[in-house]
Amino acid sequence: MKIIITISIIILGFFYTQAQTEGEWIVPEEEAALLSPFEFTADDVKAGEELYLLNCKSCHGDPGKGNYIALQPPPGDITTDKIQHNSDGAIYHKLKTGRGPMPAFENVLTPNQKWQVIAYIRSFNDDYVQKVAVEIPETAFGGKIDVLVNYMKDENKLQASFIGHKDDETQPIVGAEVHAFAKRKFGKLTLDQVRKTDDKGLVAFNLPDDLPGDSSGYVQLSLGLVNMELYGEINKDKSLAFGVPTYLPPLNEERAMWNVRMKAPIWLLITYHGALLTVFGIIFYILLQLRNIYLEGKKNEED
Numbered sequence: 001m002k003i004i005i006t007i008s009i010i011i012l013g014f015f016y017t018q019a020q021t022e023g024e025w026i027v028p029e030e031e032a033a034l035l036s037p038f039e040f041t042a043d044d045v046k047a048g049e050e051l052y053l054l055n056c057k058s059c060h061g062d063p064g065k066g067n068y069i070a071l072q073p074p075p076g077d078i079t080t081d082k083i084q085h086n087s088d089g090a091i092y093h094k095l096k097t098g099r100g101p102m103p104a105f106e107n108v109l110t111p112n113q114k115w116q117v118i119a120y121i122r123s124f125n126d127d128y129v130q131k132v133a134v135e136i137p138e139t140a141f142g143g144k145i146d147v148l149v150n151y152m153k154d155e156n157k158l159q160a161s162f163i164g165h166k167d168d169e170t171q172p173i174v175g176a177e178v179h180a181f182a183k184r185k186f187g188k189l190t191l192d193q194v195r196k197t198d199d200k201g202l203v204a205f206n207l208p209d210d211l212p213g214d215s216s217g218y219v220q221l222s223l224g225l226v227n228m229e230l231y232g233e234i235n236k237d238k239s240l241a242f243g244v245p246t247y248l249p250p251l252n253e254e255r256a257m258w259n260v261r262m263k264a265p266i267w268l269l270i271t272y273h274g275a276l277l278t279v280f281g282i283i284f285y286i287l288l289q290l291r292n293i294y295l296e297g298k299k300n301e302e303d
Contacts, residue, residue, distance in 0.1 A: 004065065010232050012066070025094065026100060027086075027089070027090040027093045027094070028093070031089055031090070031092070031093040032087050032089045032090045032093065033087070033089050033091055034088070034089030034093070034133075035080050035088060035089065035096065035131050035132060035133035036088060036115045036118070036119075036130070036132055036133065037040070037115075037132070037133050037230065038112075038115070038132065038221065039130065039132050039135065040115075040118075040119035040122065040130055041119075042180045044115070044116045044119040044120075045116075045119045045120050045123045046082055046120070047113070047119075048116035048117045048118070048120030048123075049104070049117045049120045051097070051109065051116060051117050051120070052078075052117055052120050052121075053224045054103065055108070055109070055117075056078075056117070056230070057073065059075040059101070059102070060075045060076065060077065060078055061075075061077065061224075063077065063124055064076070064077065064079045064081050064124065071100075071101045072100075072101075074169075075101075075102070075117070078121045078124065079124040079125075082266070083121065084121075084124075084125045084128075085123075088115075088118055088122075088130075088131075091118050091121065092114055092118060094113070095109070095114045095117060095118075096114065106194070106226075107179070107190070111226070111227065118280075127193050138245050144165045144166070145162055145163065145164050145165070145173060145225075145231060145232075146161075146162075146163045146164075146165065147160060147161070147162055147223065147234065147235075147236035148160065148161045148163070148250070149221070149223065149236060149238040149240075150253050151240045151241075151242055152204070153242070156206070156242065157205060157206055157207060158180060158191070158204065158205040158207055158223075158242075159202060159204045159205075160178065160180075160202070160203055160204075160205075160236070161200070161202050161203075162176060162178070162197055162201045162234070163201055171172070172197070172199065172200050172201025172202075172246055173199060173225075173231065174197055174198070174199050174201060175196055175199045176196065176226075176227055176230075176231065177194050177195070177196055177225065177226035177227055178194065178195055178197060178203045178223060178224070179194045179224060179226055180192060180205045180221065180222070180223045181222045181223075182211060182219050182220065182221055182222075183219075183220035183221070183222060185248075188222065189211075191205055191206075191207060191208070191221075192205040192206045192235065194226060207242055209290060210244055211242070211243045211244065211245060212242075212243055212244050212246040213241065213242070213243020213245060213246060214245070214246065214248070215245055215246065215247050215248075216241060216245060217241045217242070217243045217244060217245040218239045218241045218243065219239070219240060219241075219243040220237065220238075220239050220291045221238045221239070221240060222235060222236070222237050223235065223236045223238070224236070236295055249269050
């Protein structure tokens with residue numbers, strides 16, 4: 001009976017997920033109203049085409065050919081009304097967040113690259129008239145932006161403040177999207193979700209309890225503003241002791257394939273020297289046979 005109930009729950013969960021995936025993709029109003037900070041040019045369309053071929057063509061196919069792959073929901077052809085009816089902000093949001101089989105390109109493409117992809121998509125719409133965000137929001141600063149990072153140990157949260165300085169004036173950076181990463185040996189680990197600064201320029205991230213750190217528990221962090229087209233490339237690196245102390249031996253400490261000869265794996269040393277002995281043994285055997293042939297030939301000549 002328990003097995004039947006479990007299977008039923010799994011099946012219902014599958015169909016519920018499927019229904020959610022196939023439903024209408026609703027974009028928040030503030031995201032749908034987003035406009036490009038620059039006017040699309042022929043160079044942007046060209047750059048967008050290269051990005052599309054690299055990241056999008058495998059699913060959406062060739063524009064105007066209708067040869068997109070069979071997924072559920074179907075990706076669709078970028079020249080059709082299904083995609084062209086979206087606002088620029090809606091397409092930007094979908095590129096950024098992804099859904100179902102469509103991956104999120106938030107950390108794959110820069111904001112400018114996302115707009116260039118949109119420029120390429122719009123190049124197939126003769127009726128499209130671009131609207132540009134000619135005014136930068138008042139919270140955006142054209143001057144220096146200071147980033148202060150604080151670890152709130154009792155709540156196990158990471159707090160950062162973004163304060164702009166321009167013409168001897170100070171103003172918090174309000175409503176800016178911020179992402180946080182933990183640096184790993186290979187790449188970066190995303191911490192929490194992208195969050196927005198409040199009216200004081202503050203933003204807080206929840207930290208995992210079991211994130212490995214160095215031998216003292218320190219973790220290398222990197223925080224940055226997502227809205228690079230408005231604020232420029234603002235990043236802050238910080239080392240904080242909120243991780244689990246972990247001893248990571250140097251790559252040359254133990255026996256390994258990439259280590260020096262004296263610390264190479266035993267099996268590799270045995271295999272290597274065994275192969276050398278085998279090769280030299282074969283060479284010696286061939287030379288010995290050649291010598292025997294020579295002596296046998298000389299003996300026949302004497303007879």
